[in-house]
Amino acid sequence: MKIETLIDQINKKKSFLCVGLDTDLEKIxxxxxxxxDPIFSFNKAxxxxxxxxxxxxxxxxxxxxxxxxxxxKSLEKTINYLNLNYPEQFTIADAKRGDIGNTSTxxxxxxxxxxxxxxxxxxxxxxxxxVEPFLEFTDxxxxxxxxxxxxxxxxxxxxxxxxxxxxxxVLSVSKxxxxxxNLMYVVGATKAEYLxxxxxxxxxxxxxxxxxxxxxxxxxxxxxxxxxxxxGLLVNSSRGIIYASTEEDFAHKAAxxxxxMQIQMAxxxxxxx
Amino acid sequence: MKIETLIDQINKKKSFLCVGLDTDLEKIxxxxxxxxDPIFSFNKAxxxxxxxxxxxxxxxxxxxxxxxxxxxKSLEKTINYLNLNYPEQFTIADAKRGDIGNTSTxxxxxxxxxxxxxxxxxxxxxxxxxVEPFLEFTDxxxxxxxxxxxxxxxxxxxxxxxxxxxxxxVLSVSKxxxxxxNLMYVVGATKAEYLxxxxxxxxxxxxxxxxxxxxxxxxxxxxxxxxxxxxGLLVNSSRGIIYASTEEDFAHKAAxxxxxMQIQMAxxxxxxx
Numbered sequence: 001m002k003i004e005t006l007i008d009q010i011n012k013k014k015s016f017l018c019v020g021l022d023t024d025l026e027k028i029x030x031x032x033x034x035x036x037d038p039i040f041s042f043n044k045a046x047x048x049x050x051x052x053x054x055x056x057x058x059x060x061x062x063x064x065x066x067x068x069x070x071x072x073k074s075l076e077k078t079i080n081y082l083n084l085n086y087p088e089q090f091t092i093a094d095a096k097r098g099d100i101g102n103t104s105t106x107x108x109x110x111x112x113x114x115x116x117x118x119x120x121x122x123x124x125x126x127x128x129x130x131v132e133p134f135l136e137f138t139d140x141x142x143x144x145x146x147x148x149x150x151x152x153x154x155x156x157x158x159x160x161x162x163x164x165x166x167x168x169x170v171l172s173v174s175k176x177x178x179x180x181x182n183l184m185y186v187v188g189a190t191k192a193e194y195l196x197x198x199x200x201x202x203x204x205x206x207x208x209x210x211x212x213x214x215x216x217x218x219x220x221x222x223x224x225x226x227x228x229x230x231x232g233l234l235v236n237s238s239r240g241i242i243y244a245s246t247e248e249d250f251a252h253k254a255a256x257x258x259x260x261m262q263i264q265m266a267x268x269x270x271x272x273x
Numbered sequence: 274m275k276i277e278t279l280i281d282q283i284n285k286k287k288s289f290l291c292v293g294l295d296t297d298l299e300k301i302x303x304x305x306x307x308x309x310d311p312i313f314s315f316n317k318a319x320x321x322x323x324x325x326x327x328x329x330x331x332x333x334x335x336x337x338x339x340x341x342x343x344x345x346k347s348l349e350k351t352i353n354y355l356n357l358n359y360p361e362q363f364t365i366a367d368a369k370r371g372d373i374g375n376t377s378t379x380x381x382x383x384x385x386x387x388x389x390x391x392x393x394x395x396x397x398x399x400x401x402x403x404v405e406p407f408l409e410f411t412d413x414x415x416x417x418x419x420x421x422x423x424x425x426x427x428x429x430x431x432x433x434x435x436x437x438x439x440x441x442x443v444l445s446v447s448k449x450x451x452x453x454x455n456l457m458y459v460v461g462a463t464k465a466e467y468l469x470x471x472x473x474x475x476x477x478x479x480x481x482x483x484x485x486x487x488x489x490x491x492x493x494x495x496x497x498x499x500x501x502x503x504x505g506l507l508v509n510s511s512r513g514i515i516y517a518s519t520e521e522d523f524a525h526k527a528a529x530x531x532x533x534m535q536i537q538m539a540x541x542x543x544x545x546x
Contacts, residue, residue: 062372
């Protein structure tokens with residue numbers, strides 16, 4: 001998907017919400033467990049109910065891998081369902097991959113070709129030749145981890161490298177990568193105050209912001225520092241939406257939560273124009 | 274597998290060779306392509322032929338993911354074949370995973386329980402709470418990327434953090450993680466001269482060393498700086514062994530290459546005692 005299409009969708013729906021599909025057999029409603037593929041049934045219902053309020057879906061690949069072959073099948077059905085029925089949705093494989101050149105190319109093929117995702121999350125630790133193989137797919141988007149929402153981010157990401165924090169070094173250095181115009185970045189909502197500095201380094205890039213809701217991040221703060229003239233934000237919520245209810249009304253309750261966020265986002269977008 | 278078992282195997286076989294299973298349909302012998310599962314057929318033949326000369330196998334997960342469901346099936350068959358027929362082999366899922374706590378737990382389940390690997394490679398970028406979920410599996414081993422064999426390692430890993438290089442900070446900080454005695458580290462053979470400093474920080478840990486052979490690393494140099502009194506090294510070779518021939522004799526040729534390395538390793542081990 002072209003970035004312009006994503007921006008059009010955001011403006012049309014007045015939403016920059018991404019729904020995280022962290023689908024867990026231990027958390028989905030009991031009545032779904034008798035279905036042939038409970039994970040896909042859950043995802044399908046969540047997608048149908050929430051799609052009018054969001055512009056992106058982000059399956060967290062670990063949750064599918066944990067169920068082995070069956071999990072992989074559920075993931076494949078989910079992305080195919082999205083691409084067939086809601087091609088206007090931006091799809092993110094939250095895979096946090098990255099390896100030496102020829103291996104990264106394999107991961108890129110897995111997620112961009114086999115599964116036809118629009119984008120994938122990537123870890124920058126191994127540097128340029130681990131990231132550029134993803135950027136070679138110029139009709140896709142590569143989302144680099146910069147500053148993550150967890151406590152462990154303070155172990156290395158915020159430590160000073162060349163007198164600036166490692167995550168800032170990641171932002172600066174990655175701008176020199178080939179096809180870097182197709183980069184987006186992960187910045188955790190729990191660290192919204194860092195967004196001001198981040199926007200000085202990458203004013204134009206889209207940011208994928210997890211951590212609003214269950215992890216404690218605040219939407220308004222994220223918007224204050226993170227919005228740019230092209231919106232430039234995708235704010236993710238996973239558990240807060242998809243597990244809003246564990247009863248038969250789960251999809252309806254998820255839609256209400258998504259709508260609630262969409263309304264807040266519409267307010268924030270008004271400030272832009 | 275307990276670390277003592279691995280050390281016993283190394284002493285018994287006089288080898289610390291790990292064979293990397295980077296199995297690629299475009300590189301395996303043509304005659305295998307007519308088999309029902311060419312990737313598994315190739316791996317099985319390579320394993321049967323090389324197992325007497327090595328102590329570990331390391332499937333590179335990207336190569337399997339690239340083939341979607343079929344790739345995942347081939348991976349499952351490969352690890353099951355190893356665990357059933359050669360339980361004395363140490364198995365490494367070269368997956369380079371890592372995510373926030375509950376997600377890392379999912380990846381750990383995928384590779385330690387669903388697929389029953391002995392160990393997995395992990396990226397340290399997200400810090401403590403992304404690594405400790407793997408370390409909770411105390412009968413398994415978590416192999417943290419420290420200094421990788423690729424050129425991109427110089428983008429961030431070798432940059433100075435608190436007056437020492439980031440990879441050294443990773444080594445130091447990770448020693449404070451819970452159950453850190455089950456950590457091993459990846460150090461690329463192409464950077465053998467760094468091993469002296471590394472051994473000062475982690476004298477006792479096992480190192481997984483890729484990059485000997487095709488990537489240009491030198492075994493003797495790696496041993497000079499990297500061996501410790503418990504050996505402490507697993508040296509990986511992938512392409513140099515498994516693609517030694519693309520003809521019908523591929524497994525035999527792979528065995529010859531593995532044996533060649535085993536003989537060199539036996540020489541290095543002599544210096545230890």
